[in-house]
Amino acid sequence: MEALDHMNLASDKNFTKLLMPGENLLMTLKVIKFNKRNKAQERTVAITSTGVLNLKNKKIQRRIELTSIGGITRSRNGEEFILHCPNEYDYRFSSPLKDQAVQTITRAFRELSGRGLLIWETNELNLKDLATTKSDKKKGVTRMPASETAVNYQSISGNGEESKENRDRRSRTIFRASNNSGEVSMNDFTILKVIGRGSFGKVMLVQKKDTKEVYAMKSLRKDALLEREQVEHTRTEKLIMQHTNHPFIVKLEYAFTSPDKIYFVMEYMRGGELFFHLKEAKKLAEDRARFYAAEIALALGHLHQQNIVYRDLKPENILMDDLGNVHLTDFGMAKMLGEGGTTQSFVGTPEYLAPEIIACSGHGVTADWWSYGILLYEMLVGIPPFYNQNIQLMYELIQHGDLRFPQRNPLSPAAQDIITKLLEREPRRRLGANGVDEIKSHQFFEGTDWNLLEQKRLPTPFTPKITNQLSTENFDEEFTSEEPVNSVVPEHRLKLVMQNQDQFRDF
Template structure:
C-alpha cells in the first residue's frame, strides 16, 4: 500500500485547485436557451420559406443532398407541472426539464447480452405467469426514431417458439419496438404517463390508430411492440411536398378526426397531436401513434397538466385553465392549417413569445384557401374552448357535418375504402426509405441502462394482443 504524506497531499490539492481555477464554461451562441435545437435531426439552417424559426447550425449535423428544405427547429413534447415548476398566471420562460434518453451504461454491460436473464414473469389474476416474450424474441434491424423517453426500433420477430403470429402484425413479423428506460421515467416522475400509454393502447382498436401487439419489461426497461407502419411520418411527407392540396388534406384530416373521435368516445384525450405523431401506411392512410401524453379524462372533468408540443397546444392549456377533449380539436385545427400552408399559424424562436402569440393573436387565414376551409379553421381555432367546433353536445359530429367535409363518405372512410391520391414509395414490409436518415443511419443498439433501485413501479405491464385486428398486407 502506498502511503502519501501530508505534505504530498497538500501539493496535490494545490495543483488540482490551480487547474480547476482555469476552467471556463463556454457561452452558448444560441439566442434562446429554452428552445430545443433540431439541427442535428433535420440538418443545418436553410433559407427555406417553410422554416418557422432560425438557429445556429450544429457542427455535427449534415444536410443530405436532395432532402427537402424543412422546419429544423421545433418544440419537443413535454409534460408538467414538474416538481420544479409551479403553475401560475404568468407565462414561464423556462418550464420543463427535457431529458432525451441519455446513453448510460451499467455494471451488467450490453443490454442485449442479458435480456434473457432480465425477462420478467408477471402474474395474472389467478397467480399464473403470463410473460412468454421478451427483447430476445426480436431482432433489431434499425433505428426509426428517438424521443424524450427512449428509442424506437424496427424489429423482426424471431420464430423461436412457433408463436410468431401471436398478436398479429405483418406477414414477415416486422414491428416497431419502443424502448423506454425505467430510471429516466422514474427520475422525471413520469411513471403514471408510461402506465397510461400502455393501458390506453390495450383498449384502443381503430383503423387509423397504430395497434399495440405486445408489452413487456426487463429490470431496466419498458418495451412496447407496435405494428410497423412503413410509409413514414406525415411530417416527412408534408415538408417534402411543402403543402398539401385541400383535397389531399381533407382525406388526412377526416381520418385524423375519425381516430380522435374514437378516442374521445372512449374517454381518452391524446394531447400531443402533431405531424411527427402521425404515420402514413403503404396505402396512403394516416395512422395516429405515440400515446405518451394521452390521458383518460371523464367528460365532466378537467386536467391541469401542462403538456403537449407548444406550437399545437391549446390556449386553455397554456393558461392552466384546465382542459379536456376540446384541446385535441384545437390541435387538429393547427394540423390542418399546417397541411394547407406549410407551417403552424403561430411560430416564434422564443417559447414565451410563442405562448403569448397563441393566447393573444388572431389566426391569419391565407386568402387562397376556400371559404369552406376558412370556416372550418375558424371553428377549430376558437380560443375559447366552449365555442370551439366539436365542443358541443354532438361532439365530433359537428366537425364531420361541416361543409368542408361534404365530399367525404364517412362510412367508406372508416372501412378504409376511400382511395388516397398519394401513396408513399414503399419497396417492402421492412422499407424505411420514408424515415429520416438521421435515425436510420444510427447504430441499431438497444443500449444498456442502470436498473432502478426503487420498488416495483410497473407491475402488470406485460400484454399480448388477443387477436390480430389490423394486419399489414
Template sequence: MVSSQFSGMSVAGMCKPLLFPVNDPGTVTTDHIEMDFSDVFGPLTVEVNNIDNPSFDSVDESSELVYDDPEVIFARSHSLVGPSNCVSQSLKLSKLTIHESDSDNLLELVESVTEEAIEDIKEVINEESLNDEDRSLVEIERVSIDDFEVLKVVGQGAFAKVYQVRKKGTSEIYAMKVMRKDKIMEKNHAEYMKAEREILTKIEHPFVVQLRYSFQTKYRLYLVLDFVNGGHLFFQLYHQGLFREDLARIYAAEIVSAVSHLHSKGIMHRDLKPENILMDVDGHVMLTDFGLAKQFEESTRSNSMCGTLEYMAPEIILGKGHDKAADWWSVGVLLFEMLTGKPPFCGGNREKIQQKIVKDKIKLPGYLSSEAHALLKGLLQKEAPKRLGCGAKGISEIKGHKWFKPINWKKLDAREIEPSFRPEVAGKYCVANFEKRWTDMPVVDSPAASPNGGNPFKDFSYVRPTASFLQNNSPAC
C-alpha cells in the same frame, strides 16, 4: 427489444431511392424529382425563409390579414410535460422542456441485454399474463426480448428509442419502442408510461397504430407496435411543402375519425402533431405516440401542462384546465400546417409563441377556400366551449361541416377512400421514409442504471388477441 443473438442487419440495399431526396434542414431542393405531384401537393419550397417573418407579427382583433407566400417551417418545440398544478400567468415554460442526454459510453444493445435478459424474463415475464377476458380468445403467448431481431433505428424521443424489429421465426416486422426505467423514474413520469400502455390496449381503430405486445426487463420497458413505413406526416410535409385541399381533406378526416374514437373511449391524446402521425403504404394516416394521452371523464378537467408548444390550446398555456376540446384545437393546427406549411402561431422565442397563441387572431391564407377558412376558424376558436366539436352536437359539428361534404364517413372508416398520394415504399423492410439521422444511427443504446425505488410497472406485459379486431364493433362515429 433485442435478441441475445443481435444481428444489426442492414436493409439499406432493399429500398428504392426516395421520390423526394432527403436534405439537411435548412434547404429543400428539387433535384432528381421523377414525377410531378403538383396536382396533389402545393409548391415545393426551394429555400427556407426566416420563421420570424414580420408578416406574422401580432395582428389586431378587428382585422384579418392574409398571406399568399407559403413557406415550410422545420424548427419546432419538443413534447413536454409540466407540473400538475396551474401555471402562472407569466407564461414562462422554458424550464419544462424535456431533454435526453446520451451517455458518452454507448454500448451495443446486445451487451446490455444479455446481462439482464434471462434473469429479468424469469422474474418479470413469467409472473405476468393476459387479462382474464383475453384468455377465452387466444392461447396465451409470452414474448420477451429474445423473440425479436433488431434491424434499424427509426425514431428517438425524450425517454425512448424506436427500432424496426423482426419477430424471430416469422416475416413479421414491428416497431419496438424501448424506454429506460431510470430516466422515467428520474422525471417522475411512471404514471404517463403506464397510462400509454393501458390506453393502447383499449384502442382498435383503422387509423390508429396498434399495440401488439408489451413486456419489461429490470432496466427497460418495451412496447411492440405495428410498423408503418410511409414515414411521419411531418416527413412528407418537409419534402412536399404543403398539401392541396383535396388531399388534406382526406388526411384531416382520418385524423378526425381517430380522435373522435379516442374521445368516445374517454381518452385525450394531448400531443397531436405531424411527428405523431404516420403514413402507411396505401397513403392512409395512422395516429401514434400516446405518451401524453390521458383517460378522462366528461365532468372533469386536467391541469397538467403538456403537449408541444405550437400545438397547445390557449387553455393549456393559461393553466385554466383543459379537456378533450384541446385535441380539436390541435387538429385545427395540424390542418393549418398541412395547407400552409407552418403552424398558425410560430416564430420567436417560447414566450412570444405562447403570447401569439393566447392573444393573436389567426391569419388565413387567401389561396384557401372559404370552406377551409370557416373550418379553421371553428377549430382554432380560443374559447374552448365555443370551439367546433365542443357544442351540443359534438363530433357531428365537425363531420357535418361543409368543408367535409365530399367525405363519406362510412367509406372513410372502411378505408375505401384512397388518398391521391402514396409514399414510395419498397417492401415492408424499407425505412427510406424515416429521417436519415435516425436510420443511419448504429443500433446502440446507453447503458441503463437500476431505477430508484420499487418497480411501479407491475402487470405491464400484454399480448393483443389476434381475433379482437373481428370481434369489436365498428369504430365510433
C-alpha cells in the same frame, strides 16, 4: 453526402480557396454565435468533411477541427446547440437549422474518425450554463456532461448489446393482442433499424424470429421515466393502447417489461411520419389535407367517446401505412378523464397547445380540436399559424394573437371557415365541443363518405414509396443511420430502478 449550401458558398472562389486540400464542403448556414460575454453575434458557419468553420465576412475566424469535438449538446425545444471541445472551450450557437447542422457534423465525424459522436439533449432553451467558457477552462472546470448520460452512449460505446442475459430471462409479458399467443422477451426479436428516438428511449424496427412478422418496438428506460415522473403517463399509455381498436390508431401487439425497460411492440407503419412527407412537400393540396384530416377526426372522435384527451397531436405523431392512410401513435401525453371531466396539467408540444392549457385554466377533450385546427392550418400553409422562435411570445400569440391566412394562394373559404372555428379560444364555442359530428358535418368535408373512409375503401391521395417489407426509406436518416442495438442501462442507473421497482408492479 449531398451539400446543404444554404449560403451559396460552394461557387464563391474566394471562400473555396480557404479550404484545405481534399476538404469538402457539406453545409453552410447562418447562426447566432455567443461569445464569452454571452453577446449574440451573427455569423456564417461552414461544415466540411474535416471541420466546422466560423466565418465573418467570408473569412475564417475560427476553425474547429472535427476531431477536437468531444460531443454536442442540443436543445429539444429551442434552436441552441453546443460543440464541446475538451482541449479548448465550447462553442455555443443558435440556428433554425440546428438539427440539420448537428446531423451533418455527426455524419462527417463518423466518416472521418470511424466513431460515433456523443449527443446530449436538454429541454432548456438557453444553454448558457451548459457551455464551458475560456475562464472555466483556466480554472480547470468543464461543463461537458458525463459520457454515459448521452442519448446515444450505449450505441457508440461498444456496450450496446444486452450483455446481461439474466435481465432478459426476467422479462414479463404484460399485454398481447387477442390474435397473439405466448410470452415474449427481447430474445424473440431481431433488431433491424432505429426509426425514431424520444426523451425516454427509442423506436426500432424489429422482426419476430418465429413468425418473421415485422413490428415497431418502442423501448422506454425505467430510470428516465422515474427521474422525469413519467411512470403514470406510461401506464396510461399502455392502458389506452391495449383497449383501443380503431382503423386509424396504431395497434399495440405486445407489451413486456424487463428489469430496466418497458417495451411496446406495435404494428409497423412503413409509410413513416406525416412530418417526413410534409417536410418534403412543404405544404399539401387541399384534397390531400382533407383526406388526412378526415381520418384523424375519426381517430380523435373515437378517443373522445371513451373520455380520452390525446394532447399531443402533431405531424410527428401521425404515421402512414403502406397505402397512405394515417394513424395516431404515441399516447404518452394522453389522459383518461371522467365524463365531461377536465384536467389542469401543462403538457403537449408548444406550437399545438390550446390556450386553456397555456392558461392552466383546466382543459378537456376540446383541447384536441384546437390542436387539430393548428395541424390542418400547417398542412395547408406549411407552418403553424402562431409559430414563433421565442416560445413565450408564441404562447402570447396563441392566447391573444390574430389568426391570419396567406394572401397569396389563399385557402378556400371552407378551409378558412373550419380552421377559424377550430381555433376559437373559448373551448365551449369551439367547433367539436359537441362531438366529432360537428367536424364531420362542416362544409369543408362535404362529399366525404365517412363509412367508406372508416373501412379504408376510399382511394388515398398519396402512396408512400415502399421498396420492400423491411423498408425504412420513409424515416429520417438521422435515426436509420444509428447502429441498431438494444442498449444496456448502466448498473448505477439500474440501482435507481431497483429501489423503485414497486412503481412498475401493476403494469
